[in-house]
Amino acid sequence: MPTREIRHPLIRHKIGLMRRADISTKNFRELAQEVGALLTYEATNDLPLESYEIEGWAGAVQVEKIAGKKITVVPILRAGIGMLDGVLSLIPGAKVSAVGVARNEETLEAHTYLEKLAPEIDSRLALIIDPMLATGGSMVATIDLLKKAGCKDIRAMVLVAAPEGIKAVEQAHPDVTIFTASIDQRLNEHGYIIPGLGDAGDKIFGTKQKDA
Ligand SMILES: O=P(O)(O)OC[C@H]1O[C@H](OP(=O)(O)OP(=O)(O)O)[C@H](O)[C@@H]1O
Ligand SMILES: O=c1cc[nH]c(=O)[nH]1
Numbered sequence: 001m002p003t004r005e006i007r008h009p010l011i012r013h014k015i016g017l018m019r020r021a022d023i024s025t026k027n028f029r030e031l032a033q034e035v036g037a038l039l040t041y042e043a044t045n046d047l048p049l050e051s052y053e054i055e056g057w058a059g060a061v062q063v064e065k066i067a068g069k070k071i072t073v074v075p076i077l078r079a080g081i082g083m084l085d086g087v088l089s090l091i092p093g094a095k096v097s098a099v100g101v102a103r104n105e106e107t108l109e110a111h112t113y114l115e116k117l118a119p120e121i122d123s124r125l126a127l128i129i130d131p132m133l134a135t136g137g138s139m140v141a142t143i144d145l146l147k148k149a150g151c152k153d154i155r156a157m158v159l160v161a162a163p164e165g166i167k168a169v170e171q172a173h174p175d176v177t178i179f180t181a182s183i184d185q186r187l188n189e190h191g192y193i194i195p196g197l198g199d200a201g202d203k204i205f206g207t208k209q210k211d212a
């Protein structure tokens with residue numbers, strides 16, 4: 001399914017702030033959660049609703065609720081944790097499935113080191129969150145393992161995506177829609193997104209190196 005770049009003014013504004021080289025850990029963290037929430041709003045736009053009746057202040061009233069779908073949010077550790085509270089602020093009852101994937105900084109290959117999935121994951125909508133989609137290796141590995149566990153409806157939310165990563169995910173998993181706040185220009189020779197955000201995990205956890 002085609003990747004969706006959400007060009008909402010609030011998102012454009014917040015991503016702009018996140019690109020500053022001198023941004024503080026506090027501000028980067030806050031903005032990652034806020035953009036995570038805004039992407040969640042878009043990524044859940046088509047969830048089916050069902051009507052039911054309640055007793056309102058003026059008598060019986062028809063209201064709506066999300067029909068049937070149970071949701072699991074899947075942060076790709078560690079940087080994905082930086083968007084988790086933003087997503088849960090809109091879907092507070094969602095179960096969280098933690099997936100640990102680390103990218104080898106030399107080979108850029110993704111290595112999965114943790115898989116702690118929610119129960120009945122095969123009947124849940126899975127919302128994967130990770131700030132960065134670079135080569136796409138981490139995202140493809142995560143979608144692979146969710147599909148192996150039986151997930152059928154998988155969506156991915158990333159703050160910034162490189163065209164290379166989008167292509168890799170679309171080729172490996174054409175049924176998965178990517179929601180992103182920005183499609184950036186390219187990857188550099190170290191596999192970092194240009195203009196990008198630098199190392200999102202380091203910025204969220206305060207382990208940022210000077211030149212990252
Ligand atoms: O698309 P890819 O080329 O796989 O790169 C993107 C991945 O790299 C970063 O994580 P990293 O491996 O640095 O781990 P971290 O979250 O612990 O910082 C980022 O958060 C993505 O998970
Ligand atoms: O640009 C990038 C690429 C991978 N991981 C990051 O944190 N940033």
Ligand SMILES: [Mg+2]
Pocket residue numbers: 079199200201202
């Ligand atoms: Mg990192």
